[in-house]
Amino acid sequence: MKNRLLLIMLLMLAAVGFAQQEEKADPKVGLVLSGGGAKGLAHIGALKAIEEAGVRVDYIGGTSMGAIIGALYAAGYSAHQLDSIFKETNFDILLQDKIPRSAMSFYEKSSYEKYALTLPFDKFKISFPTSLSKGQNLYNLLSRLLFNVNDVENFSDLPIPFFCMATDVETGEQVKLDEGYLPRALSASAAIPSFFEPVPYGDRLLVDGGVQNNYPVDEVLAEGADIIIGVDVQDPLLKRDKLKSATDVLVQINYYNTVNDMKDKLKRTDVHIKPNIEPYNILSFNQGMKIIESGYEAGQNKLLSLDSIAKLQKRPPIKQYPGKAVDTFLIDRLSFQGNDSYTRAYLKGKLRYKTEEYTDFDQIDQGMSNLAATNNFNSVRYEIRPNEEGYKLTVPIIERSTNMFLKLGVHYDGLYKTAGIVNITKKNLFFKDDNVYFDFIIGDYIRYNFEYYLDKGFYWSFGVKSRFNSFAKGVEFDFVQGNVTEELPDVNKLDIEISDFTNQLYAQTVWKEEFTFGLGIEHKYLKIESETIATDDKEGIVIENDNYYSGYGYLKFDTLDDKYFPSKGLFFDGDFHLYLFSSGFEEKSDKFSIAKAKMGFAVPFARNMSFDFFTEGGFKIENTNVQAFDFVLGGFGNDFINNITPFLGYDFLGFGGDSYVKATFNADWEFVPQNHINITANIANADDRIFESGEWFSLPDYTGYAIGYGYESIIGPLQAKAAYSPEAGDLWFYVSIGFWF
Numbered sequence: 001m002k003n004r005l006l007l008i009m010l011l012m013l014a015a016v017g018f019a020q021q022e023e024k025a026d027p028k029v030g031l032v033l034s035g036g037g038a039k040g041l042a043h044i045g046a047l048k049a050i051e052e053a054g055v056r057v058d059y060i061g062g063t064s065m066g067a068i069i070g071a072l073y074a075a076g077y078s079a080h081q082l083d084s085i086f087k088e089t090n091f092d093i094l095l096q097d098k099i100p101r102s103a104m105s106f107y108e109k110s111s112y113e114k115y116a117l118t119l120p121f122d123k124f125k126i127s128f129p130t131s132l133s134k135g136q137n138l139y140n141l142l143s144r145l146l147f148n149v150n151d152v153e154n155f156s157d158l159p160i161p162f163f164c165m166a167t168d169v170e171t172g173e174q175v176k177l178d179e180g181y182l183p184r185a186l187s188a189s190a191a192i193p194s195f196f197e198p199v200p201y202g203d204r205l206l207v208d209g210g211v212q213n214n215y216p217v218d219e220v221l222a223e224g225a226d227i228i229i230g231v232d233v234q235d236p237l238l239k240r241d242k243l244k245s246a247t248d249v250l251v252q253i254n255y256y257n258t259v260n261d262m263k264d265k266l267k268r269t270d271v272h273i274k275p276n277i278e279p280y281n282i283l284s285f286n287q288g289m290k291i292i293e294s295g296y297e298a299g300q301n302k303l304l305s306l307d308s309i310a311k312l313q314k315r316p317p318i319k320q321y322p323g324k325a326v327d328t329f330l331i332d333r334l335s336f337q338g339n340d341s342y343t344r345a346y347l348k349g350k351l352r353y354k355t356e357e358y359t360d361f362d363q364i365d366q367g368m369s370n371l372a373a374t375n376n377f378n379s380v381r382y383e384i385r386p387n388e389e390g391y392k393l394t395v396p397i398i399e400r401s402t403n404m405f406l407k408l409g410v411h412y413d414g415l416y417k418t419a420g421i422v423n424i425t426k427k428n429l430f431f432k433d434d435n436v437y438f439d440f441i442i443g444d445y446i447r448y449n450f451e452y453y454l455d456k457g458f459y460w461s462f463g464v465k466s467r468f469n470s471f472a473k474g475v476e477f478d479f480v481q482g483n484v485t486e487e488l489p490d491v492n493k494l495d496i497e498i499s500d501f502t503n504q505l506y507a508q509t510v511w512k513e514e515f516t517f518g519l520g521i522e523h524k525y526l527k528i529e530s531e532t533i534a535t536d537d538k539e540g541i542v543i544e545n546d547n548y549y550s551g552y553g554y555l556k557f558d559t560l561d562d563k564y565f566p567s568k569g570l571f572f573d574g575d576f577h578l579y580l581f582s583s584g585f586e587e588k589s590d591k592f593s594i595a596k597a598k599m600g601f602a603v604p605f606a607r608n609m610s611f612d613f614f615t616e617g618g619f620k621i622e623n624t625n626v627q628a629f630d631f632v633l634g635g636f637g638n639d640f641i642n643n644i645t646p647f648l649g650y651d652f653l654g655f656g657g658d659s660y661v662k663a664t665f666n667a668d669w670e671f672v673p674q675n676h677i678n679i680t681a682n683i684a685n686a687d688d689r690i691f692e693s694g695e696w697f698s699l700p701d702y703t704g705y706a707i708g709y710g711y712e713s714i715i716g717p718l719q720a721k722a723a724y725s726p727e728a729g730d731l732w733f734y735v736s737i738g739f740w741f
Contacts, residue, residue, distance in 0.1 A: 026314040028058040030225025032217050032269070033066030035210035036233035037192070037282025040065025041086060042275035042295030046231040047079035049273075049299025053306035055229070056317040060162045061220040063209040066231070067164035067189040068142070071182060074162035075149045076322035083292060085145070091285035092673075094141065095195075097133045101561055102569075103369035105513050107435065107453060113563050114741045115407035115423060116715040118375075122402045131197035134379035135187055136372050138196075142183040143384065144361045148323040151386050154179045159318055161223060164189040165209030165216050169198050174212035176219055177201070181383045192282070197378060200398065214258050217265045227309055230269040231295070233277050234258060271305045273298045328358045330390030339397040342376060346433045347397065349458045350374065352512060364393075370513060376400055376427065403427040410715055411738040413637050415652045416471055419443035421741050441741065445470045449741075458510065465504040469641045472497045475632075475653045494530045496543065500641055501525040504552075514559045522577070524548045526628050544628045552577045563638070564717045565668055565676055565710060566602035567610035573598045582626075593621040594629055596643065600664075608670040618643060619659035619691050632656035633686055633702070636721055636734035639741065648682050649704020649725030649732060660686035661696045674712040680721070681705050702727060706734075715739070 031050075033043050043066055050057065062070035072082055092098070104112060119126050155162045155178045163178035166188040177185040180201065188199035188206035198205045209216075217228055237259050243249055266272055275298040280291055299306070334355050336347055351367035353359065368380050378398040384391050407423035425437040431454060439449040447470060453463040474495045506520030525547050531540035553576050560569035574597040581591065596618030604610045618631050633647040634654025640646070644653065645662065662684040669677050683700035690696040708721035716739030723732045 025312070027226035027309070027312055028224055029055060029227045029229060029309060029313070030059040030061065030220035030223060031057045031070065032215055032220050032228060032230040033060070033062035033070045034215045034230070034232050034234050035062075035064025035066050035190075035208065036235075036277065037065055038091075038284040038288065039233040039235075039275075039277040039280050039282065039291060040069060041285075041288045041291040042233050042277060042298070043069040043231050044079055044082045044086065045292040045295025045297070046273050046275065046299040047073060047082065048296050049303065050229065050306060051079050051317070051320075053303060054310040054317060055306050056310075056313050056315060057160055057229075059220055059223040059225050060160055061164070061216040061223070062162075062189070063165045063214050063216060064190045064192070066233075067209065068186050071158075071162055071164065071186055072145060073320070074155075074158045074160040075146055075182075076159050076320055077145075078320035081320075081322070086288060086292070089141070091288075094137045095133060095283075095285075097136050097372070099369050099373045100366075101563070102559055103366060103513060104373045105455070105510065106516050106556060106558070107455070108373050108375075109558070109563070111407070111425075111437075112373075113716075114409060114739050115421070116409045116739065117407065119406045119408075120402040121404045121406040121424065123404075126406060132195050133197070134372065135191065135196040135199075136368060136379040138190070139183055139187050139379060139381050140361075140365045140368060142186055143382070144365075145322075146182050147326060147361075147384065149182060150384050150391075152182065155182065155185075158182075159320075163216075163219065163223075165213045165219070166191075166199075166201070166206040167209055167211040167213075169193075169205050169207045172212065174209065175201075175204065175206060176216075181385075184381050184383070187381060199381065200396075210258070212257075215262060215265050217268050221268065227270045228268060229271045229273065229306075229309075230266075231273045231275070231298075232262070233275060233295075234262065235277070271302050271309070273302055328360045329384075330356070330358050331384075331393045332356060332387050332390040333392040335392065335394045337394065337396045339399065341399055341403070341428050341432055342397070343432055345459070346455065347371070347395070349456075351395070353393075373513075375405075376403075409739055409741060411736075411741060413736045413740070414734055415473065415635060415637065415640075417444035419445070419447075419741070439741065445472070460507050460509050462507050463505075465502075465506070467500070467502050467641075469500045469502075470498060473653050476655075494532045496528055496530045496532075499525075499527040502641075515557045517553075517555050519553045520551070522548075522550045522552055524550070528628065546628075547583045548579055549581055550577045550579045560602060564719075565670070565678075565712070566612050567604050567668070567670075568602050571598070571600050571614070579626075579629075591622070592624040592626065594643070595619060595621065596631075610668050612666050612668070613664070615661070615663045616645070617659075617661040617696070627658075630656050630658050631660040631686060633660065633662065633684060636706075636719075636723070637736060637740060647684060647702065647704060648680055648706040648721065648723040648734075649730075650702070650728060651732065654728075655686055655702060657687040657690065659688070659690045659696070660684060661690070662686075676708075676710040676712075678708050678710065679706070680708065680723075713738075 060070040060074045069082060101109060149158060152158055163176055164185055166175045166177055168175055184201065188201050189209045191199050191207045193207050198207050214234060215232065217230060220228060238252055243252060275294040277294060280287060332355060336344055339347060350370040353367055371377055371380050377400060380395060383394045405425045407425060409421040411419045419441050420443055421439055421441050423437055423439045427435050429436050434454045436452045441447040448468050450466040451463060455461050472495060474493050476493055503523045504520050506518050508516050508518030510516045526544055528544035529540055529542045555574045557572040560566040560571050576595045578593045579591055598614060598616035600612060600614030602610055602612035629643055631643045631645060632653045633645045633656050634650035635646050635652030636648055637646050662682060664682040666678055666680045671677060682704050684702045685696055685700055687695060704723055704725045706721045706723035708719060711718040719736045721734045
């Protein structure tokens with residue numbers, strides 16, 4: 001019996017020894033991928049070369065862009081699939097966090113398309129954002145791509161064990177991330193300081209791992225790797241003739257530790273793949289294909305070493321297959337965490353989601369964009385984890401500590417001339433979910449806008465508006481002679497000054513972010529005067545000086561992707577005003593109504609080319625002598641008050657009547673990103689009672705044609721148009737600088 005036990009023990013020891021020899025004969029390969037922003041795309045090319053050589057990767061450690069590509073590879077994507085993914089990625093949208101217009105409410109659209117600069121204004125002290133981008137779009141993409149491993153808590157359970165490096169922004173310590181929610185870990189590792197905002201991770205606040213450890217070779221060795229393959233896309237230190245700016249000097253100083261550490265780390269790297277990334281920088285994503293190719297070439301240069309490693313390995317490479325893409329999935333539980341100033345109803349309304357419904361990532365991304373568009377929160381790094389019957393969607397809310405903002409803008413056009421806008425916006429002033437803002441506009445004409453709005457999402461919301469608007473313009477005397485009581489000499493044209501003081505109280509409800517319906521009451525004080533002609537006892541004449549009181553309703557639908565250069569979407573804006581009484585009715589008319597509407601669409605029809613068509617019209621109901629609310633057409637622009645409507649080929653306030661119809665055809669070519677050439681034609685009929693006479697459906701009395709150039713600048717669109725009308729025989733040039741307000 002004893003002899004048998006001894007024999008069994010000897011056999012077991014022999015088996016263990018054989019297994020150890022077998023393991024040594026099948027070395028484990030660790031892959032180290034450094035950070036480098038866009039230069040990190042070279043990792044994809046290097047992975048292609050590693051795959052072609054047949055090398056099995058057993059561990060992956062990465063930092064920043066190396067972490068992102070390494071994690072996707074560890075999750076099952078092949079190098080070829082990664083190549084396809086990054087070819088299809090729009091990095092301008094991904095990095096700039098450009099929020100789609102469809103994600104904005106009408107209030108947010110107005111704000112986004114009015115101001116050139118928004119700054120936190122906490123306790124009446126101006127501060128600057130902690131980052132240029134929230135990283136929301138990048139996070140959304142990572143969540144989508146890594147949905148197949150959303151049940152993984154420990155990153156060693158991925159098809160290839162993985163970890164990434166980050167840096168604690170408070171202590172400066174390097175942090176190894178090997179468990180948690182993988183998209184969150186990657187966003188922390190890639191949070192370039194000042195470019196992306198820091199990422200909360202447990203009780204830490206993390207930024208880019210490259211600050212402390214941009215090439216984690218020691219950590220990969222500690223995982224159990226026998227052979228290290230390192231792909232290094234770090235910059236060397238620059239010579240003095242290359243240091244041409246303060247930024248270059250600061251970046252150089254930041255690289256000291258990294259470059260010095262690499263001298264030692266390269267000694268522990270068996271195969272060092274160093275792509276030629278000298279022509280590129282961390283934002284050279286537009287040259288991504290060249291960068292990927294440089295990585296492949298560098299990998300091919302190490303082909304003999306890679307082939308030798310592959311021959312030493314006994315087991316084949318891990319099969320790269322991320323699983324079938326999921327079209328829709330069931331969210332059976334929705335959880336918000338951290339919201340204090342904003343109610344659950346408000347958050348659900350923005351998210352557009354109800355539990356026990358199937359959804360997809362387009363809807364999830366839309367909902368997160370809706371939250372981001374409010375500017376009330378830091379980036380929303382949600383988590384989707386398997387649950388009982390479907391998935392649990394957890395949405396951690398980090399409310400912005402600042403709820404007061406200073407917003408600025410500048411503008412020039414042919415009607416209001418030069419203007420600058422200063423805005424103060426305060427949120428949560430009296431109640432949760434409320435907003436109050438005040439615009440003060442200085443320039444050739446003083447104006448202001450005020451609004452208080454209590455946003456209840458899909459429920460009825462309430463608001464108060466007040467505005468003062470003024471400008472001066474020369475007009476044909478025919479437009480105002482019905483309001484002039486004095487005997488005047490023969491005149492053809494008057495220089496008039498218009499002042500409009502309007503106050504509104506309204507309630508509205510919305511569906512999604514594109515549709516809104518509202519009702520309200522309005523007071524309007526309108527004054528029109530002219531100093532062109534002086535009478536015996538007056539320096540000028542008063543054409544209009546009355547208060548008007550009305551009830552109104554409106555219906556709006558807007559899915560256009562851009563206000564100024566739309567390439568797709570639908571638009572409808574209808575308004576009805578019932579004027580109940582006025583301080584001047586006893587001299588003019590009983591109550592009357594005005595109805596107007598504008599609708600249209602935009603569609604792409606070729607690469608970077610689009611077509612849009614809009615039609616609009618309006619009319620008065622009931623006979624009235626009130627000409628102040630006539631529809632007046634002419635000029636170029638947006639956001640005019642009352643019934644003033646642009647029409648190319650004529651001067652501002654060039655023609656009109658108590659009713660009109662108009663159609664506009666526009667073709668736009670974005671020949672270079674943010675640069676547009678467009679051709680426009682507009683036609684119209686406008687006169688008194690054209691719907692009664694049938695003239696609205698006749699050949700147009702007014703036509704105009706224009707060619708223009710537009711540039712999407714940081715202060716808003718810069719536009720110039722040359723227009724001609726065959727009837728008038730005049731050539732007009734219009735210039736607009738900045739957002740309209």
